[in-house]
Amino acid sequence: MTQAEPMVLYHGTSEASARELMLYGWAPERGRSGGQCGQARYLYLTTTSDNAQWYATEKMVDVVLKVEVDRSQLRVDPEDGVGETIEEEMNCPNGFPGNLVCVSALSPESFSFLATADPTPEMT
Structure with missing residues (x-):
């Protein structure tokens, strides 16, 4: 991957x-702090959809978004990250997912719907 290619988190x-993000994008301090009382200046991201689903379930919500972001917009998550650098965080040992934060604005096009964590079966 080259430095110019967006990363998928x-x-x-x-x-x-999710609808707000896909309509308006995201900017630091503009959004709410979220279900786990994170800082509004960060958009919390992870390297695996399974980990994002776990966070969604912990917040009693059920949507996972795919987010395309430039590496320059990322920092190691100050609460849950373990690496000193983005590269270390992206390559956590033992297969653990990396935890990162976005620190600058993202356009609506950066977001796409991936899945619901607990889909409701259709009623027939």
């Missing part, structure tokens, strides 16, 4: 927040 959130 994942974000667990509610349906309402």
Whole structure:
């Protein structure tokens, strides 16, 4: 991967927040702090969809978004990250997912719907 290619990361959130992100994008301090009381200046991201789904379930919500972001917009998650650098965080030992934060604005096009964590079966 070259430095210019966007990275694909994942974000667990509610349906309402997912719609807002996909309509308006995200900017530091503009959004709410989220279900786990994170800092509004960060958009919390992870390297695996399974980990994003876990975060969504912990917040009692069920949406996972795929997020395309430039490496220059990322920092290691100050609460849950373990690496000193983005590269270390992206390559956590033992297969653990990396935890990162976005620190600058993202356009609506950066977000796409990936899945619901607990889909409701259709009623027939």
